[in-house]
Amino acid sequence: MASSLRRIATHSPQAAAWRSSLTPICRQFASDALVEIKPGEIGMVSGIPDEHLRRRVVIFSPARTASQQGSGKVGKWKINFMSTQKWENPLMGWTSTGDPYANVGDSALCFESEEAAKAFAEKHGWEYTVKKRHTPLLKIKSYADNFKWKGPPKTAE
């Protein structure tokens, strides 16, 4: 059921028309109206503390969970902030963090392509490295292989 609803949202022409009527307006505000953004500027104007303007981040594409077949989340790109400033809070035992980005990378930032992720990091002035994405290799498999003759039976040693 959920998926048919989703289909309506993404594929119905009404939604598309609504989106297309909106896009030019957004465009205007986003790129035409403002001057070109230089690398790092977004970070500076958005009130982010100075020490977080220079960060090293890793751009990567999360691998498929080994225990699940689903590939819905595969192929997206994420930013890992390598944030490890965490500690167990002595009061309640919860995890505290001293890093405003600690939960941003994993849960909030998701890009469709490597380029988008890079552009985002550049805009914020982060020093990034990109990790190569590993993809599976599809090789021919056949059910008949189960019954293939694999040489004479081995003598047990």
Added chain:
Amino acid sequence: MGLGLLASRTLRSSSRIFHNNGPTTHFLRTITSTPDLNNADASASAVQQPDLPPRNPVGGARVHFPNPEDAIEVFVDGYPVKIPKGMTVLQACEVAGVDIPRFCYHSRLSIAGNCRMCLVEVEKSPKPVASCAMPALPGMKIKTDTPIAKKAREGVMEFLLMNHPLDCPICDQGGECDLQDQSMAFGSDRGRFTEMKRSVVDKNLGPLVKTVMTRCIQCTRCVRFASEVAGVEDLGMLGRGSGEEIGTYVEKLMTSELSGNVIDICPVGALTSKPFAFKARNWELKGTESIDVTDAVGSNIRIDSRGPEVMRVVPRLNEDINEEWISDKTRFFYDGLKRQRLNDPMLRGPDGRFKAVTWRDALAIVAEVMHQIKPEEIVGVAGKLSDAESMMALKDLLNKMGSNNIFCEGNGMHPNADLRSGYIMNTGISGLEKADAFLLVGTQPRVEAAMVNARIRKTVKATNAKVGYVGPAADFNYDHRHLGTDPKTLVEIAEGRHPFSSALKNAKNPVIIVGAGVFEREDKDAVFAAVETIGKNNNVVRPDWNGLNVLLLNGAQAAALDLGLVPESDKCIESAKFVYLMGADDVSLDKLPDDAFVVYQGHHGDRGVYRANVILPASAFTEKEGIYENTEGCAQITLPAVPTVGDARDDWKIIRALSEVAGVGLPYDSLGAIRSRIRTVAPNLLELDERQPATFSTSLRPEVSQKVSETPFTPAVENFYMTDAITRASKIMAQCSALLRK
């Protein structure tokens, strides 16, 4: 018609108000519900659209065409795809970007075709077909998204759920379960089954795999994994019909070094991780993609952490290294990261006890002592788990102090660091699959590098490759011939007097693998010379094939040799007055003079600490960013997943700080700067995730006059489960060594 179906039918027909019935294209890659039955012809006409957007294979998969002429074209939901002849319908769908739901099919196991979840409709076929077992034929029109396919899957799902317990809230697989996922798409919200659900007695498979057999859906993935990949014929299917059970028949532990992988391949929660049981839910975990350094394979892993704690380790796909498996050591050592950690700089007092001091004091003392000692009496030893950055820093520091006695444990005192092809796996791990004869010299890959062993096994199974083994009696999970125990056998093979030489001669792609245990032998050069002669006589090294390999033992070895960590004199430990152990626990300090000053920098209170005068706490590989090179010469990087404990610091930072205190400041103070320094020494270490083959072959090596000795080869790894400081601190690994070692 079931109530649930009826209900969803009603809901769906109401939702059709928003649909326009004209030709729409829906390209959802995942399991989707279909337009309902009445709408069937509308959707059939829809898929014939001419301007189809390009689709990408599921998961960005690459398709391997063994023979480019043999490509056929099939249509998946009207979208034409080119696939090599012989692929199954399911694979064709995958190439077309359609993920077919499945339970029993696994891309790395043989095809069983027994769950029937993968049913699709094929034009002109009267019934839905099981796509995983059906070969795709040219021009086949496959429909994955039709009412018939959906109904078929719903039927299968209903049968599966009939006997599946409603355990999800207490099941460890909950949230990452294929059955759960797919029942969201094909399950009904109520069942028509009114009898009792069956229950099955749980089996005891050992300390790693927890079983809740009632949850099993008899997909037989675990059985196939055990017999095909792990090579232990322990698991099997007993009984028939509703009495069907997975088990070992007589109670038996699963003694395989890869047993943990059945946890991942089990599509339901029947096989889960015992150490992880009820510790966390998977949606609370933060995954950090990193690599494993407990052996030289560098398996790609994801470290799942919750807050400041590593909760589990799972494999990550890398076709060239570990495919999708990891060894049990990699998967379960993580509890060692919480035990025996060093968290404060410590100084051994006159009473022999350690007391915590500040970093400032500790570094000042080390620097002072270091300056009082003659440069040639300073020795540095890099440990098994050291990353390239810290080894570079340590080497630079010692060189600045005037000493050149630095080595990495496991490499022996006369390492050959000049020719890179002499210490890496030239064939590459995935290259082993092309081989048709193996000669293993003094190496037991099963315990030294379980993933490499899995590759060899895969090759042996696929091509009936012959395996000859020279070394102490060892455990293999494939057919092999034990040729001898000492290097004399090698000489015989080299001279063509041995029966195995003909097997090597006739092989098209022979592979020789020498274990890194040989590095510690006196007659190492002679052994390597003999191996090279064998190579020369059997055409092992050709322009298109390099079959001369060394299988390393530790994560740090290859990078250490690349960086030139070679001791100036082989007696340096005997004459040392100041020893800097950077995580080195397995180097023998028996011959060290009693008055020597030992600094131990590391993360675990392990063997190295017993002799140490000063302890400098460092971070473990899960807590830092570091470059490691694996045995095939592929540099990879670890990423920090959790914070370090206590006052510990990254290894290279400690050395950098020490150099400052000692007044010989190193010219770098950031990771970037230290990597530029590495670039001047070993640029290949910075080409991450890309295997860097050696450029020159070993034939450039000078003549060796040494003779091989009679001493038999010795096993390099005593205990697979405990090889380094982290695994020795792990309780799970201790249990495994107690129970599973034969």
